Amino acid sequence: MQASLTRWLRPALAGATLLGSALLAGCGSDDAETRSIKVGTMSGPESEVMEVAVNLAKERYDLDVEIIEFTDYVSPNAALADGSLDANAFQHAPYLNSMIEDRGYDLAVAGYTFVYPIGAYSEKHDSIEALPEGALIALPNDPTNGGRAMILMHNSGLITLDDPENLEATPVNVVDNPHGFEFREIEAAQLPRVLPDVDLAFINNTFAQPAGLQLEDALLREGPESPYVNLIAVRAGDQEREEIQQLVSAYQSDEVAEKALELFDGGAVPGWE
Known part of the structure; x- marks a missing residue:
């Protein structure tokens, strides 16, 4: 009987010891927890x-x-x-x-x-005035950064938007495109890569700077008053x-x-x- 009881108690006591140790360790980790x-x-x-x-x-x-x-x-x-x-x-x-x-x-x-600030860059042209008729322009494909590009073009007289206050304007909001520009919407991070293949690309400074593009070289750019x-x-x-x-x-x-x-x-x- 004593031997059987001992055999039964040994694992139970061991388990209790481990549980107690775990609880103590847990308390200690709470006290020393790093924020x-x-x-x-x-x-x-x-x-x-x-x-x-x-x-x-x-x-x-x-x-x-x-x-x-x-x-x-x-x-x-x-x-x-x-x-x-x-x-x-x-x-x-x-x-x-x-x-x-x-x-x-x-x-x-x-x-x-x-x-x-977002800027418009080109490897083919030295100025906005040099853009050809039907120029291919790359825009960020997310709503608000695409809207920034559209509003910047509107404010520069390149296009006319139906509502220049619309922060999510897209090419469908263009009501006058006198130069017949063609727009291509592309993921923002990919815009520096497509720059050689388009006439103009609007690139966030987040992605422009790592690609070696300087804001001062942008043909169009937002000013410090940007919202x-x-x-x-x-x-x-x-x-x-x-x-x-x-x-x-x-x-x-x-x-x-x-x-x-x-x-x-x-x-x-x-x-x-």
């Missing part, structure tokens, strides 16, 4: 700018921030909405609003970053979360502004000043 968040950015110089904010967040607030890089404009909001990210920093308000409307995301603005300031987006309700506000504070710093000036050669204007 951390994940933020999504566009791969390239925008990530390099964010790295400065990451280092400042660690130095000033002991906050660990992991950067998750993306190469398209759709995935960062999907990842934020499903909880894979705590924040993202790559888009302006018109684009965020269109994604919220189209996809039902419950997202909000936590802070502002930079204006990255398209980029932002840090979060899930609705997280705007005042301590870690998020610390990330925003670290980003809106002189150090980050100086890094952006270096990387974008004047093509990034602080949107928080």
Whole structure:
């Protein structure tokens, strides 16, 4: 009987010991838990700018921030909405609003970053006046950045839109095209690659700078008055979360502004000043 009881108690006691150890270990990990968040950015110089904010967040607030890089404009909001990210920093308000409307995301603005002006570049022509009749013009295929290009052309007198206040204008909104321009809508990240094959391409500075294109060389470009300031987006309700506000504070710093000036050669204007 004693031997049987001993055989029965031994694994039970061992299990209790392991459970107790696990509970103690769990308590210890809670006490020593490191505060951390994940933020999504566009791969390239925008990530390099964010790295400065990451280092400042660690130095000033002991906050660990992991950067998750993306190469398209759709995935960062999907990842934020499903909880894979705590924040993202790559888009302006018109684009965020269109994604919220189209996809039902419950997202909000936590802070502002930079204006990255869009420009029209050409490898075939030295000026807008040199564009031939029927020129092939490449546009970003996402609604708001495509709209930026259309409005810039309207404001420059190249075309006439039915509503120049429509931030999501597309070629179907052109009511007068006196030069017979042909438009091709292409994913924003691919526009530098098609530049040799078109007469003109409207390229976000996010993708222009890594491709060796300087905003000063653009045949058309937005000015500093552009309403398209980029932002840090979060899930609705997280705007005042301590870690998020610390990330925003670290980003809106002189150090980050100086890094952006270096990387974008004047093509990034602080949107928080």
